[in-house]
Each structure stands twice: as C-alpha cells, then as structure tokens.
Amino acid sequence: SYVLTQPPSVSGAPGQTARITCGGSNIGIKSVHWYQQKPGQAPVLVVYDNSDRPSGIPERFSGSNSGNTATLTISRVEAGDEADYYCQVWDSSSDLYVFGTGTKVTVL
Amino acid sequence: QVQLVQSGAEVKKPGASVKVSCKASGYIFTGHYMHWVRQAPGQGLEWMGWINPHSDAPTYAQKFHDRVTMTRDTSISTAFMELSRLRSDDTAIYYCAGVVPALNGGYFQHWGQGTLVTVSS
Numbered sequence: 001s002y003v004l005t006q007p008p009s010v011s012g013a014p015g016q017t018a019r020i021t022c023g024g025s026n027i028g029i030k031s032v033h034w035y036q037q038k039p040g041q042a043p044v045l046v047v048y049d050n051s052d053r054p055s056g057i058p059e060r061f062s063g064s065n066s067g068n069t070a071t072l073t074i075s076r077v078e079a080g081d082e083a084d085y086y087c088q089v090w091d092s093s094s095d096l097y098v099f100g101t102g103t104k105v106t107v108l
Numbered sequence: 109q110v111q112l113v114q115s116g117a118e119v120k121k122p123g124a125s126v127k128v129s130c131k132a133s134g135y136i137f138t139g140h141y142m143h144w145v146r147q148a149p150g151q152g153l154e155w156m157g158w159i160n161p162h163s164d165a166p167t168y169a170q171k172f173h174d175r176v177t178m179t180r181d182t183s184i185s186t187a188f189m190e191l192s193r194l195r196s197d198d199t200a201i202y203y204c205a206g207v208v209p210a211l212n213g214g215y216f217q218h219w220g221q222g223t224l225v226t227v228s229s
Contacts, residue, residue, distance in 0.1 A: 001170075030212075031212035031213065031215075033215040033216070035153075035216065037153075042203055042219040042220065042221055042222055043153065043203075043216070043219055044219070045215060045216060045217055048215045048217075049212070049215070054217075084152075086152065086153050088153075088215070088216070089213075090212060090213020090214070092213065095167055096155070096167075096169060096170075097143065097155040097158070097213065098155065099145075099152060099153040099154065099155060100152075101152055102152040102153070
C-alpha cells in the first residue's frame with residue numbers, strides 16, 4: 001500500500017516560515033491535499049490539488065509537490081497556526097485514500 | 109452552506125456493533141461521495157472507505173473490509189457507517205467527510221463534527 005511519511009514535529013518562532021514535508025514514492029505525479037487539525041476539532045482543508053487554497057484560508061499557506069516530496073509552507077507563522085497537519089493523496093492504482101502520519105506544528 | 113451533522117457519542121461492549129449516521133444539508137446529497145475517517149486517541153487520521161450516494165456502491169479499506177458496512181438513505185440525505193465485532197482498539201472519533209468527485213480522486217472538502225465511539229467492557 002502507498003505510504004506517506006511526515007516529520008513528527010516542526011517548530012518556529014512567530015513570523016518565521018514553517019515547512020512540513022510529505023514523502024511518498026513518486027508523489028509528484030499525484031494531487032496532494034493538506035489538512036489542519038486543532039485539538040478537539042475536525043480537520044480543515046488548507047491546501048488542495050498541491051497548491052490551491054480554499055476560500056478563507058490565508059495566503060500564508062502554500063503548497064508544492066515534486067519528485068518524492070510534497071511540502072506545505074506556512075509563512076509568517078502565528079500562534080493560531082499551532083495544530084496537527086496531515087497530507088493526503090488518492091492512490092489511483094488501488095482506489096484507496098491515504099493520509100500522512102501527521103506533523104505537529106509548534107509556535108515557539 | 110454545506111453541513112454534515114453526525115449522531116452522538118456511543119459506548120459499546122467488545123463484540124458489539126455500532127452504527128453512526130451523517131446527515132448532509134446545503135448541497136445535493138448525491139453530488140458528493142461520502143467518506144469515513146477515524147482517529148484513535150492521540151493518533152493520526154485513518155481512512156476507512158467511501159460510498160457513492162448515487163449508486164450505493166461502497167469501497168472499503170482492506171483493514172476494515174470484513175467488519176464495516178457503509179450505506180445511505182437518499183430520502184433523508186443521510187449516510188451510515190456500521191462497524192461490527194468491535195474491539196477496544198476501535199475506540200476512536202469517527203468522521204464523515206464529503207468529497208466532490210474528481211479525476212484525481214478529490215479531497216475532503218467538508219467534515220462532520222465527529223462521533224466518539226468508546227469500546228469498553
């Protein structure tokens with residue numbers, strides 16, 4: 001089955017840039033989506049189709065995808081960005097949906 | 109706006125079954141595929157499967173294929189997920205999530221509030 005690997009944690013001071021990677025075999029040919037989950041809440045879509053943002057999501061959230069790594073970048077990190085972040089793809093060969101292992105973002 | 113409202117928390121004994129509902133509003137029910145995702149305490153998101161409300165055809169993750177049943181009732185715009193032969197490690201929050209059909213599989217655009225299922229003797 002297809003596996004997506006994320007770092008367990010990423011941290012940064014307010015105003016800095018946080019980058020969360022999502023590794024998968026040839027992930028660059030897939031569409032990657034990213035979700036933010038705050039404690040006690042349901043996940044929220046923050047980036048879809050590699051780099052698009054749903055309405056209401058700040059421009060500080062951006063995404064890229066190439067080769068074996070997709071990246072979610074949070075620019076000018078704020079305290080309110082503290083959350084768990086998950087990448088997700090659809091594996092067309094098996095028609096299964098896969099989530100990454102999740103990354104906890106801490107704002108120092 | 110789109111809303112997915114799930115049924116309330118459940119406490120079940122090992123070996124029992126649980127059925128969680130997810131009522132949709134704000135869109136045409138058959139226009140979104142309904143997925144189910146669970147999250148054990150302190151753990152990540154785990155995809156369980158999905159159902160096409162239009163065709164009533166489900167697809168299940170291999171891990172759950174012999175214990176899960178996903179159905180829908182279009183007359184009340186509601187999807188259901190039933191998990192049988194419950195074990196303690198099935199204790200989790202269960203989410204429904206709507207996906208607009210797309211050639212790339214789509215993404216989880218809308219989420220229910222989650223239903224806590226606790227399995228304990």
